[in-house]
Amino acid sequence: MITISGLSARIAGRLLIDNASISLPSGTKAGLVGRNGAGKSTLFRIITGDLAAEAGAVSLPKNARIGQVAQEAPGTDEPLIEIVLAADKERAALMAEAETATDPHRIAEIQTRLADIGAHSAEARAASILAGLGFDHEAQKRPAKSFSGGWRMRVALAAVLFSEPDLLLLDEPTNYLDLEGTLWLEDYVRRYPHTVLIISHDRDLLNTAVNAIVHLDQKKLTFYRGGYDQFERQKAEADELQMKAKAKNEAARKHLQSFIDRFKAKATKARQAQSRVKALERMGTVAAVIEEHVQGFTFPEPEKQPASPIVSISGGAVGYAPSQPILKRMNLRIDNDDRIALLGSNGNGKSTFAKFISGKLAAESGEVKTAPGLKIGFFAQHQLDDLVPTQSAVEHVRRLMTDAPEAKVRARVAQMGLATEKMDTPAKDLSGGEKARLLMGLAAFDAPNLLILDEPTNHLDIDSRRALIEALNDYQGAVILISHDRHLIEATVDRLWLVKDGTVASFDGDLEEYRTLIVGGPKPKEEKARPVLTDDGLSKADQRKANADRRASLAPLRKRINEIETLTAKLEKQIQALDAELADPLLYEKSPAKAAQKAKERADAAGRLAEAEEQWLELSSEYEDAMAG
Numbered sequence: 001m002i003t004i005s006g007l008s009a010r011i012a013g014r015l016l017i018d019n020a021s022i023s024l025p026s027g028t029k030a031g032l033v034g035r036n037g038a039g040k041s042t043l044f045r046i047i048t049g050d051l052a053a054e055a056g057a058v059s060l061p062k063n064a065r066i067g068q069v070a071q072e073a074p075g076t077d078e079p080l081i082e083i084v085l086a087a088d089k090e091r092a093a094l095m096a097e098a099e100t101a102t103d104p105h106r107i108a109e110i111q112t113r114l115a116d117i118g119a120h121s122a123e124a125r126a127a128s129i130l131a132g133l134g135f136d137h138e139a140q141k142r143p144a145k146s147f148s149g150g151w152r153m154r155v156a157l158a159a160v161l162f163s164e165p166d167l168l169l170l171d172e173p174t175n176y177l178d179l180e181g182t183l184w185l186e187d188y189v190r191r192y193p194h195t196v197l198i199i200s201h202d203r204d205l206l207n208t209a210v211n212a213i214v215h216l217d218q219k220k221l222t223f224y225r226g227g228y229d230q231f232e233r234q235k236a237e238a239d240e241l242q243m244k245a246k247a248k249n250e251a252a253r254k255h256l257q258s259f260i261d262r263f264k265a266k267a268t269k270a271r272q273a274q275s276r277v278k279a280l281e282r283m284g285t286v287a288a289v290i291e292e293h294v295q296g297f298t299f300p301e302p303e304k305q306p307a308s309p310i311v312s313i314s315g316g317a318v319g320y321a322p323s324q325p326i327l328k329r330m331n332l333r334i335d336n337d338d339r340i341a342l343l344g345s346n347g348n349g350k351s352t353f354a355k356f357i358s359g360k361l362a363a364e365s366g367e368v369k370t371a372p373g374l375k376i377g378f379f380a381q382h383q384l385d386d387l388v389p390t391q392s393a394v395e396h397v398r399r400l401m402t403d404a405p406e407a408k409v410r411a412r413v414a415q416m417g418l419a420t421e422k423m424d425t426p427a428k429d430l431s432g433g434e435k436a437r438l439l440m441g442l443a444a445f446d447a448p449n450l451l452i453l454d455e456p457t458n459h460l461d462i463d464s465r466r467a468l469i470e471a472l473n474d475y476q477g478a479v480i481l482i483s484h485d486r487h488l489i490e491a492t493v494d495r496l497w498l499v500k501d502g503t504v505a506s507f508d509g510d511l512e513e514y515r516t517l518i519v520g521g522p523k524p525k526e527e528k529a530r531p532v533l534t535d536d537g538l539s540k541a542d543q544r545k546a547n548a549d550r551r552a553s554l555a556p557l558r559k560r561i562n563e564i565e566t567l568t569a570k571l572e573k574q575i576q577a578l579d580a581e582l583a584d585p586l587l588y589e590k591s592p593a594k595a596a597q598k599a600k601e602r603a604d605a606a607g608r609l610a611e612a613e614e615q616w617l618e619l620s621s622e623y624e625d626a627m628a629g
Contacts, residue, residue, distance in 0.1 A: 001026055002047075002167065002195065004221065007056035009042050016042050018219035019056070024212070026061070029189060029196045031206040031228065034216035036433060036461050040199045043216065044068065044169050047197075060167065067165030069173065073152030074144040080155050081140045084126040087159035091119045122162075129158045132184040133177070134345055150176045151346075161188065170198040174205060174484050175458045178346040180518050182484040185209070187519045201462045203228050204486040228462075295417035295464075297440065297471035300447035301562055306371035308335035310449060310478060311357060315366035318356040325364050326352045329503045336371075336449065337555075338478045341489045343507055343514060344499035350482050351380065353504055354452050357480060377448035379440050381455045386439075389428035393418050393438050396427070400445055416441030417467070432459030451475065454482045476558060486511055557623050564616045571609040578602040 002024040009017040016039030045051035074083050098110045130140050133154045153176040174182045189209040206228035213224040213231035224231040317328035326349045342350045355361045358378040393413045413423050417437045436459045472492045498507040588595045
């Protein structure tokens with residue numbers, strides 16, 4: 001049992017947690033959720049003892065071992081397997097002592113304890129964990145320093161999983177995993193024999209791997225049983241009840257106050273009025289439900305969509321060195337309305353393929369045809385380093401809108417989902433999520449026909465990921481997506497391509513079949529017997545098809561709305577020009593007939609604008625109803 005009692009914590013003078021209390025039964029697998037900056041990582045630091053609480057306490061069972069991923073990934077000459085094995089300090093110490101012990105009794109004690117902790121099967125267990133996180137047998141023998149930072153973080157994760165602490169703390173563990181590693185981790189956490197507390201914005205992980213949600217909101221901690229979907233439903237119901245209770249409370253207080261105001265000056269009613277004052281004080285108030293607004297994403301619509309196929313590849317091969325292709329034998333076609341997710345372990349070539357399609361890598365052989373005038377937008381996490389640290393979002397956008405007035409530049413930044421107070425903040429001081437929004441906005445700046453997103457969600461919270469899903473489903477161009485977020489894939493794509501064995505080919509199954517291929521075996525019986533349905537009661541595969549059909553059927557309507565928006569902008573410009581002319585007194589003196597003609601043109605334009613705006617409202621309402629239905 002983990003008990004948090006009356007906990008308060010403050011960072012840099014800001015109160016993040018205020019008199020919060022909660023208990024987690026032993027063996028609980030809980031997801032810790034809350035907005036970015038709410039204090040989730042701060043709570044972890046208090047639990048581990050790295051940060052002192054302002055008040056309150058965290059109680060753990062005696063001798064309980066706490067484990068979390070090391071902040072610095074190992075970069076030594078040691079082989080990966082040895083780094084992971086060394087994470088079990090008791091085993092390592094006993095094995096070292098066994099080499100030098102001479103006392104027969106002590107040798108017997110050591111061997112008995114080694115047998116109790118499964119020391120002799122430890123290497124196989126460590127190898128299994130490393131394999132699940134993407135390291136094959138040969139890679140496990142290589143020195144840690146030969147791997148990049150992201151891969152070394154996987155080694156750090158493998159080490160803490162292998163040490164099997166009584167309380168496992170995981171802070172956004174999927175940020176450095178691919179989809180395959182995420183699927184494996186989901187399965188591992190679900191079967192973990194001890195308590196787990198995991199910070200994550202990955203909705204599927206929070207639905208699959210945990211059996212409880214701890215919500216950090218308004219400086220308080222609240223415990224909910226079940227996965228994330230159940231938490232959302234329970235919280236919505238609780239919020240609705242609270243809103244009703246607040247309305248009822250306010251009505252009762254208003255009634256009491258009215259009585260007090262009317263009768264407190266009358267001697268015959270003074271006693272009753274005084275009792276009402278005390279009743280009002282005892283009643284207290286019900287707190288309002290505070291809804292925090294999440295900035296949306298907006299991807300500009302392509303001005304003109306080229307005919308399909310927009311990309312055609314025949315016998316294509318691509319790599320980074322001559323005669324050493326990473327991918328070959330590619331025969332693929334991308335249409336102007338395709339929504340494609342790339343599957344495959346990191347290192348198989350997903351990012352190479354994305355660079356190839358975006359034109360950053362040329363074909364080594366084969367034929368590649370692209371539609372005339374095709375515009376491609378490309379976003380990748382590593383591009384965050386390409387932002388100029390000292391320049392603000394406004395300055396980054398102004399470079400692309402050199403002749404535009406300041407108001408238009410700022411309006412464009414606002415479309416990227418950056419709050420007004422963040423527009424002039426230097427890039428180095430923006431959060432990871434804010435940098436990702438800026439970079440995605442820059443990638444889509446020229447209204448591309450094809451948008452390629454390589455791990456776009458690493459720094460986005462759940463609500464921001466939902467906003468990204470809505471933006472992608474509204475976007476009229478084609479999309480290629482690389483992501484470890486299964487919910488994002490399920491909600492936005494129609495086709496799955498597998499990058500494996502040096503090529504790219506269509507994967508005919510769905511993500512559940514792919515999960516079985518990666519992890520092996522079916523899900524637990526209760527999950528298999530109850531297929532995951534969307535809010536519309538459809539399976540995820542059916543929902544993907546429905547989304548695709550809906551986008552296709554609504555494309556003409558969306559096109560008509562765009563045409564009306566262009567027309568209204570043109571009419572508004574025309575009216576502004578006519579108003580400027582009609583404001584000149586000399587026009588009426590020099591040419592009364594021309595002034596009358598201009599006035600008539602202005603009235604006609606105003607009439608057409610009113611009709612266009614009315615039609616826009618009607619069609620937009622129809623479009624929104626269709627998207628919601």
